Amino acid sequence: MDFSIILMIIGIVCVVVSFFxxxxxxxxxxxxxxxxISIYQETNSLKxxxxxxEEELLLEPNFQVKSPLPNKTKSSINQSFQLKQTEAAPAKNVKPINEILVRQVIELKKQGYTLQEMIKMSPLSEEQIRYILTNNGGIQ
Structure with missing residues (x-):
């Protein structure tokens, strides 16, 4: 009986201690x-x-990045392409070519891609790509 009383006392003590x-x-x-929650909020903020x-880069055709190309060259490229397009199809709405896309085409050419491969990789039309390659191929 002593053993059962000791076990009961230990049990009661454990229950009381567990409350505290x-x-x-x-x-x-x-x-x-x-x-x-904080990671979720941070992820949403980053998204x-x-x-x-992304919207700024895709929607703003006049987005300017400092580049080794002189400003006169950039503006003359866009103006001459617009003139060429206007003469060929005066009814179309012509937008200037984004400088990032011009650089992309030049870099693809330097890497050895063909015209057809560049057309698939770039959102520009074939005429725009041809124009960039003929007028900007030597500019770095």
Whole structure:
């Protein structure tokens, strides 16, 4: 009987002590939840910023990047292409070629891609690509 009383006292003491001890698993669970929420918010913020940057690059044809090409050359390239397009098809709405796309075509040519491969890789028309290659091929 002494043994059963000792076991009961130990059990009661363990139950009483459990009420006063902090539950560390709940704290860890709460910290994990806060961390996941903050990561989710940060991810959404980065996605929004990336979307704004992508829209700026895709929607603004006058987007300027400092480049080794002189400003006169850039403007003359776009103006001469617009004139050529206007003479060929005056009813079409002609937009200037983005400098990034001009550089992309020149770099693809330097890497040895053919005209047909460049047409597939670039959003520019075949005439625009031909014009860039004939007028800008030697400019770096």
């Amino acid at each position: 001890l902090k539950d560390s698993s709940k704290k860890i669970e709460k910290d994990l939840e806060e961390l996941s 929004r910023r990336l979307k704004v940057v």
